[in-house]
Amino acid sequence: MADQAQLLPGTLDLLILRAVSLGPLHGYGILLRIGQISGSALLIEQGALYPGLFRLVRQGLLKASWGTSENNRRAKFYDLTAAGRKRLREETDSWNRLAAAIARALSQQPEEV
Amino acid sequence: MKLLDLLRFRIATFFQRSQMNAEMEEELRSHIQHRADDLKRSGLSRAESERRARIEFGGREKFKEECREALGGNLIGTSLQDVRYSLRMLRKSRGFTIAAVLTLALAIGANAVVFGIMDGLVLRPLHVPQAESLLATESADDPVWQSYPNYLDLRDRNRSFEDLAAFTMVFVGLDTGRDPSAATGYAATGNYFDVLRIQPSLGTFFHSSDEHGPDSAPYLVLTYGYWHSRFHDDRGVVGRVVLVNKHPFTVIGVAPPGFQGTLLFGSPDFFVPIVNQEQLGGGNTLSERGNNHAIFEVFGHLKPGVTPAQAAADVNALGANLAKAYPKEVSHQSSSLSRPGLTSFGGPVRAFVAGLMLLAGLILLASCANLGSLFAVHAADRSREVALRLALGSSRRRILRQLFTEAILISLAGGALGLMGSVALLRRLSTWQPFGAPLHLPVSPDAKLYVVALALALVSALLFGIVPVRQVLRSNPYEVVKAGSSSRFGRRISVRDLLLVLQIALCAVLVTSSMVAVRGLARSLHANFGFEPRNTMLLGANLAMGGYSGDKVLPMQKRLIEAMETIPGVDQVGLVNSYPPLVYAAARRANVFNDETRDLSQLNVAIMPYRYDVSPGYLILQPQ
Numbered sequence: 157m158a159d160q161a162q163l164l165p166g167t168l169d170l171l172i173l174r175a176v177s178l179g180p181l182h183g184y185g186i187l188l189r190i191g192q193i194s195g196s197a198l199l200i201e202q203g204a205l206y207p208g209l210f211r212l213v214r215q216g217l218l219k220a221s222w223g224t225s226e227n228n229r230r231a232k233f234y235d236l237t238a239a240g241r242k243r244l245r246e247e248t249d250s251w252n253r254l255a256a257a258i259a260r261a262l263s264q265q266p267e268e269v
Numbered sequence: 270m271k272l273l274d275l276l277r278f279r280i281a282t283f284f285q286r287s288q289m290n291a292e293m294e295e296e297l298r299s300h301i302q303h304r305a306d307d308l309k310r311s312g313l314s315r316a317e318s319e320r321r322a323r324i325e326f327g328g329r330e331k332f333k334e335e336c337r338e339a340l341g342g343n344l345i346g347t348s349l350q351d352v353r354y355s356l357r358m359l360r361k362s363r364g365f366t367i368a369a370v371l372t373l374a375l376a377i378g379a380n381a382v383v384f385g386i387m388d389g390l391v392l393r394p395l396h397v398p399q400a401e402s403l404l405a406t407e408s409a410d411d412p413v414w415q416s417y418p419n420y421l422d423l424r425d426r427n428r429s430f431e432d433l434a435a436f437t438m439v440f441v442g443l444d445t446g447r448d449p450s451a452a453t454g455y456a457a458t459g460n461y462f463d464v465l466r467i468q469p470s471l472g473t474f475f476h477s478s479d480e481h482g483p484d485s486a487p488y489l490v491l492t493y494g495y496w497h498s499r500f501h502d503d504r505g506v507v508g509r510v511v512l513v514n515k516h517p518f519t520v521i522g523v524a525p526p527g528f529q530g531t532l533l534f535g536s537p538d539f540f541v542p543i544v545n546q547e548q549l550g551g552g553n554t555l556s557e558r559g560n561n562h563a564i565f566e567v568f569g570h571l572k573p574g575v576t577p578a579q580a581a582a583d584v585n586a587l588g589a590n591l592a593k594a595y596p597k598e599v600s601h602q603s604s605s606l607s608r609p610g611l612t613s614f615g616g617p618v619r620a621f622v623a624g625l626m627l628l629a630g631l632i633l634l635a636s637c638a639n640l641g642s643l644f645a646v647h648a649a650d651r652s653r654e655v656a657l658r659l660a661l662g663s664s665r666r667r668i669l670r671q672l673f674t675e676a677i678l679i680s681l682a683g684g685a686l687g688l689m690g691s692v693a694l695l696r697r698l699s700t701w702q703p704f705g706a707p708l709h710l711p712v713s714p715d716a717k718l719y720v721v722a723l724a725l726a727l728v729s730a731l732l733f734g735i736v737p738v739r740q741v742l743r744s745n746p747y748e749v750v751k752a753g754s755s756s757r758f759g760r761r762i763s764v765r766d767l768l769l770v771l772q773i774a775l776c777a778v779l780v781t782s783s784m785v786a787v788r789g790l791a792r793s794l795h796a797n798f799g800f801e802p803r804n805t806m807l808l809g810a811n812l813a814m815g816g817y818s819g820d821k822v823l824p825m826q827k828r829l830i831e832a833m834e835t836i837p838g839v840d841q842v843g844l845v846n847s848y849p850p851l852v853y854a855a856a857r858r859a860n861v862f863n864d865e866t867r868d869l870s871q872l873n874v875a876i877m878p879y880r881y882d883v884s885p886g887y888l889i890l891q892p893q
Contacts, residue, residue: 183296184303202304202325203332206297211339227306231299232292 168200168208170251173236173244176218182231183209209234217243289340293333301326330661347667351674358651358675365647366679369640373683373729374690376636381691381722383629385714386698387622389533395610396527398466404430404577405568405609406584415564417543417555419599420458423567423587429580430569434464436531437565439541439549442814444512445499451814452495454513455530456543459486462524464569465531471496472507472522475542483555486542489518493526495538513541515816516548531568533610534618549813558598568609581606592871600871628782635775637729640679641736642768648672648737655741656748668741676734677727684726688719736768808833830884843887 175181175189183205190200212218217240225231236244301322308318323329337347359366395403406415406423417435424433436457443452455461459477462469470493479486489511491500500506510517518541529536546555546563554563571580581604588601648655655668692714810829812818817825826844833842859880866873 182299182303184300201327202300203297203327203329206293206300206332207335207339210336214340225299225303227303229299229302229306230295231303232296 167251168204169212170244170247171198171200172205172208172212172234173217173240173247176234176236177241177244180233180235182223182225182233184231185225186234212240216240290333293336297326297329297333330663334664334667347670348674351671352678354671355675355678359678362647365643369643369679370683370686372636372640373680373726374686376633376687377680377684377722377725377729378687378690378694379632380626380629380725381688381718382694382698383622383625384721385691385695385718387626388715388717389699391619391622395531395533396529397531399570400608402570403465403568403609404571404580404606405566406604406606415567416558416598417563418558419591420564420567422591423584426587427580427583429571429575429583431572432460432464433567433569434458434461435543435564435567436461436540437543437546437563438532438535438537439546440811441514441549442512442811443538444515445509446511449512449814451811452538453535454539454541454549455537456546456549457540458543461540462490466570467525467528469522470525471504472520474522474524475540480542480544482544484545484548486544487516487518487548488521488542489513490522490524490540491520492524492529492536492538492540494529494536496523499538514548514813514818516545518545531566531609547818558595566609577606596868596870596872598871600874628779631775631779633725633729634732635772635779637732638768638772638775640729641733642765642772644676644733645737645740645765645768648740656745665742669738672737672741673730673734676730680726680730680733683729684722688722691722692718736765826884830886841886841889842884843889844884845887846882 171190171194172186175186175193178189178193181189186209187200187202187205190198209218209220213220213234216237218234219237220232220234222230223233301319304322304325305315305318308321309315313321326332397403415435420433420435424435427433434457436455439454439456441452441454442449444450459475459480462474463476468474469490472490474490475486475488479488491506496502496506506520507522509520511520512518524540530540541549544555557563571577584606585601585603588599588603592599592601658668659665695714695718812822812825815825830842830844833839859878860869860871860874861876861878862869862873863875866875
């Protein structure tokens with residue numbers, strides 16, 4: 157647990173969009189997928205996922221439908237909408253730019269300035 | 270369109286609320302089940318893995334609440350929930366609720382009444398077209414120049430007004446043929462209605478062209494109210510001849526409904542041309558330049574482009590010229606122009622109403638301070654409940670919102686109650702006639718009053734609702750639940766002590782000011798008049814109403830005195846021509862000069878006492 161990083165504000169939405177872009181998932185499945193694709197490096201409180209999901213549905217970035225899970229339980233599955241796909245592309249680009257800039261800034265050595 | 274969609278969405282979500290809640294519950298349960306499945310696979314028992322899954326999930330109610338917020342459109346639902354919950358809480362603490370509502374009802378009611386009076390006397394313009402551009406020359410108690418000849422000069426020589434009208438009040442006997450009775454009217458200049466830009470609701474008005482010297486225009490225009498009460502809406506009244514002080518006048522028209530003359534505190538029964546004033550009582554004042562009682566108020570619309578300041582300068586220059594031209598009769602002091610309706614009472618009335626409003630505001634503030642501490646105690650009593658709700662995952666914002674809902678419910682109930690009381694009181698005030706016929710208060714509750722009462726209620730809800738906010742924000746649910754109900758918030762803090770001090774200070778001010786007012790009133794009721802009013806009876810008689818004028822007055826007064834002396838039990842009889850409180854209508858002022866003064870101009874007047882005409886018996890009236 158100690159080596160897990162706290163999420164930056166606003167990044168949970170991006171992670172959800174990314175997780176769902178790999179195929180429709182229910183809430184618990186999204187958590188597992190995020191753990192899987194991030195190498196379990198991020199700390200997400202389980203319940204905190206849902207306000208984010210509801211927000212994304214309301215913004216029209218996700219669509220939800222009830223179905224049956226691999227455990228044979230009823231569950232609500234989330235999938236990307238076209239708008240969600242577009243948003244994911246934009247957010248990914250801007251995140252990459254930001255991360256690259258921060259990384260460059262932090263790696264500068266005194267003699268390079 | 271967008272707004273409509275939004276509204277439809279909100280309403281739809283509101284009705285889907287219960288279904289959505291069920292779905293949300295199912296979804297979260299499904300999550301926990303899936304997690305429990307995984308834990309069970311790692312070797313735990315079913316019960317243990319479900320327990321673990323629930324703990325890992327975190328505060329379920331809290332997240333559900335956040336989900337609902339994320340969905341938006343929740344305002345109506347949560348507000349209704351708050352209202353229902355608040356009503357239940359208020360019903361539970363009935364004593365608190367009743368005390369709070371009554372306190373606010375009194376405070377808001379007092380404010381609404383005073384606002385109603387202020388609205389009627391100060392804020393509301395006259396009921397005529399373009400009332401906002403009407404300006405009046407200010408008549409004052411001091412020597413001014415509101416005599417008829419001065420008015421004519423002002424009207425014809427000013428360069429600022431489109432036209433100037435003037436009027437004075439007359440008290441007459443009006444006889445329609447069957448029932449002579451006292452009536453109050455305006456003797457108005459011929460252009461009065463034209464300057465006001467109003468049209469008759471029946472018949473015609475008189476105009477400047479009807480004036481051809483003294484007593485040339487025996488016409489009478491009825492106010493709508495008088496036409497209704499005295500003539501029973503008889504449309505055939507136009508053309509009828511009635512007797513005013515025994516002189517025949519022809520009714521030519523009826524004023525529009527809602528028009529009650531140009532004085533806010535006195536509504537007339539009729540209007541007659543001022544050129545006929547001699548027939549109406551006070552002798553011929555039209556030719557006396559020094560008679561400051563001939564005109565009550567002079568007013569008119571400004572010409573386009575003329576500012577009130579320019580008009581005031583123009584009028585003052587003319588006044589100074591008149592004072593120079595007629596030094597014996599006219600003195601002039603610079604004065605400003607004001608809105609018509611209150612004449613020289615304007616200043617005092619405004620000051621009085623402002624004082625009243627201030628006191629009423631203080632009452633409201635004091636009761637808010639009182640309610641604030643009541644509310645804080647009320648909230649502290651519920652500290653356990655608040656702590657439990659916090660522990661169960663309710664957000665502080667939600668709890669505060671519910672507390673404010675309670676405050677608003679209380680203040681709305683108090684406001685409604687206070688408003689009902691004030692409307693009843695204002696209705697009575699508007700029909701109240703404390704000094705006989707001509708006075709009345711033009712107060713009528715209208716939409717403005719309701720809005721003000723609502724605003725007052727909401728403001729006071731915010732004021733006293735804000736008091737317990739700090740203690741809710743600072744409360745630590747764990748501490749409170751652990752320590753039990755004996756631990757209360759805010760025991761050591763001083764917000765409530767401050768409120769108490771504020772409240773005591775405000776009450777001290779209010780009590781002192783009302784004591785001063787009551788003592789002043791009591792003192793003037795028992796004032797020393799210089800004679801013993803007990804056993805002195807007053808008989809009012811207006812000889813002008815009986816048609817006595819000029820030389821016929823004095824013999825009639827003598828006969829009156831003699832007739833009264835013969836009444837058994839009457840000891841002494843005296844006569845005075847008029848008496849207060851209506852000083853304006855009662856007495857003339859006289860110029861008194863020093864012995865050595867030779868130039869008897871207004872500039873040299875030493876004092877100007879009120880002059881009363883009395884009979885020889887008046888001053889020796891003494892009780893046995």
